[in-house]
Amino acid sequence: MRKLTTFVALLLLVVLAVPASAQSLTGTIGGMVKDEQGGALPGVTVTLIAKTGTRTTQTDGSGAYRFIALEPGTYAVKAELSGFAPREASNVQLTIGRNADVDFALKVGQQTETITVVGEAPVVDTTTSASDQTLGQDLLFNLPIRPSNAAVSLMNYLPGINGGSAFGGDSDTGNALLLDGVDTRDPEGGSAWTFFNFNIVEEVQVAGLGAPAEYGSFTGAVVNTVTRSGGNQFGGLFDVIYSDDSLAGDNITAEQIAQNGALRDPQKVTALLDFTTQFSGPLIKDKLFFFASAQRFHREQDPPGAVTLRDEVSPRFNVKLTYQPSANDTFTGTLQIDHYNIIGRTGVPALLATDELTNREDAPEVVYGLQWRHLFGSKTFAEVKFMGWSGYFDLNPEVNKPGHFDGATGLYSDSQGWYAYYDRARNQVNASVSHFAEGWGKHDLKFGIEIERSNVRNRYGYVNDIFFYDYTSYYDKGRYLAYDYGYDIEGDNARESFYVQDSWKVSDRLTINPGLRYDMVRGYPAGNSASAGDDKVYDTKNFAPRVGFAYDLTGDGKTVLRGHYGQYYEGAFFLTFSGAIPGIDDFVLYDVSGGTPVEIDRSPTSLYRMDPDIKHPRVDEITASFERALGNDWKISATGVMREDKNLQASVLPSARWAPVTLTNALGGTSTAYRWVNIAASENDRLITNPTGFQYKDAAGNVIGTADAYRKYKGLILTLDKRFTKRWQARLSYVVSKSEGTVDNTGFNSFGTGTEFETPTRALVNWDGNLTNDRTHEVKLFMTYEIPKVDIGLSTFIRSVSGQTWTPFQQFSSSQINYPLSSGRRVFLEERGNRREDRENIIDLRLEKIFRIGTGKDRLSVFANVENLLNSDLVTAVNSRAPNVSIAGVDDPISLGGPLSVTPPRQWQFGARWSF
């Protein structure tokens, strides 16, 4: 209660002390009004027509006008002056955080003769140094597949992002996932926690390259998702999609089955029924609007291996209320309630699982947000947001009995044997002020503050506090040993961030984007007040400067040259300090050969110390780009990116001493490893730190090597965009890049829980090289074409991406190198990332027949999606362990490089949608 009281007090303090808002999802429409001779026209009445009503302003002495704090969407703008014919620009598209210039040239004439043109924002923005990408409604409506998790799936459509790894960053965990400004990531380590309905998305912006100071808490990309809202006109969307077993292909080849018999069963969807029902409109015209959506997502899958069913039912509800009591105030409340109900999650290695070795997931959550936006005239506005979410995610065994693992056969039996409970909550207050000023050019200034508190609790244990390790070859009863282990750890994250940024238009052609962000990130054990200050176990303070420019090369708004330098710090995550939090039980070993468990050993788990000078992970980034409009609808761009991760964290063993040993390896050569020579004296001395510069020593104290924790990315991104006009649109991109280092980019690798640097056997042996998500060549094409007269839309998404890298390793025995954990005995036999999986060539397709009703705004369609049109048999994971690995239930061992998983086969989905 004390914590909540403190939090509410802090919230109020921010609301009262900060005159305006926070991270904005809004944009600006502005421009100049002139007469036919080019003379500025002051006093022109300019009206903005939005779906929630109209706003009016007048041009100033220079003929300029501006509408600020506008939600992304479509607008119309009308200019009127006595003696001139009114002029109106319709269909002005505004995307997240962007400005649209709408200029007018008024002709002398009658005021009754409104001239309307269909306006579109220019394809090139010459006023920002950021190189972000958006997925607007035109693209989202035509995507050939339906992502089951829009939060993380949509970003993979964009260049430079594959498998959730954005520009070489940590897969998934490096990306900030914002839903209407709510950070929906797991506060433990940054992976996606909240899934949401694809159909509620208004627009998605993926920022990260050259992002201004208002964006923080990421080292990969920011996925900024804005959901739909209501307006003066009633709107609706009713959508259903279906698939089943008979609509799935079989892409497993005879060769793959010969290499791994457990893959015989393709990874297909056996039943899918996903519907959305959505409604929006006015409660009070021009004042109060609602948006409501309900989705029931039901999918059954037959995973590879012996498991026959994975069944998910997820109901989701979304409500948004928008209230405009005056022209200057907007209040928005959002709420999402959802529940993941999953039966058949595998609880042991996937290819070894049977139905009884699975678990059930119970995972409800509530996401909420309140926002107040206030306009102080046409130059200043403020926003205050309170937002957050809470939920849990429990995994209970399908069979509530102790589990068994047979060391002789490699088989699990009876039950997965364990349970896990994960509780999460995150609350955040954002406040910011945006101000447009003039003086030495034009300024778009923004000041903001963010306060975040989040809570993580993890519990794990074995059913009846025991898990059996059988060995049926040697023991008649099959009973041999058993063990117990578990944990209950809980901690709180705290973050306060402050930022200031400017978009300084020095001249008509040059814009400079300076900014500074300051993050204070702390971590506390459970039950301690995040604001008390004296019990924190993690404490970092971080300045992140940003500076960039955009220069209109040709002066006509069609060609821009951009450059940017920025530092981006990670968010507040439990994994940065969780190793220093108590709550891990002893590891207890039992002899059960006599039938009754007899304790024979007990090993307490020692806590890690935190380096008091530890630094928070960040990425330093330099970007340079060139963008050129080709006509009104096309643009080309080239963007160069250099990124380097700094302050990567991991644990080390400061008192450990090592002796090199040479071992014969499975590839016919020899490998150097390091034997831990003083384990008894040093095993309890564990430290979480930034390992770069840490020295590994031999028994005499001589340095045998130095840790270097680094990750670098270099990339060149080429794009060609055609926006939707004349019945078609396209986005073609090519990326050539290199990701290298000693810290992988597969997720959860940047934080203090990593143990890879504890032993020189890992840190000094072939540890430097190509990272797993080093996707050298990437080509993506998204295209939509609507066939005239028949109104059939054809959309495709084609990707051809270099495969992930992998590295052969051999797990030596503890007797050889005296290291207890198996992960520390895995020696890379070649330089990291020396081998690569096959190139990923996948085509998805959508066919849609559109029936137009009435004025054309109503749209009824039936569609067919096909994923993996060519039924590719792409291997998505290989066995990298040498020598060959035996899998229970499979006669022949899996050879080095043999397949462990294959991409899902071709699958058809059929659906229908009515929207208005």
Place this chain on the structure above:
Amino acid sequence: MTRFPKTWARPVAGAMALLLALTVATPLAAAEAPTPDPATAPVVAAAAPQTLAAAASAKVAAMNTNAALAPAQVAGGDDKPFFKSKKGVAAILLFVAGVGYTIYSAKEDRVSSPIR
């Protein structure tokens, strides 16, 4: 124990129920509301687009002659008797049915963790 869910779950659930009730009730109430005056409808919905792109600013130049696959644009005020129209009745029936079934599913398909 997780503090936030226990502290907030009940009021948040109550607020959600209220919002949902409002959402369902409002369209029914709105059906009885007076018909908006066509004269107040935004111009963009009333005026027929003219091919005068050249007269507009260079920055608002492109003529979007076919935005067929793009979703609905700026809302107008042409939903006069919306809930008395066939479309309105169909929409509300579909919506209520969808919400109702989802609520039913939320209860019936629930996987419950024994410790909660």
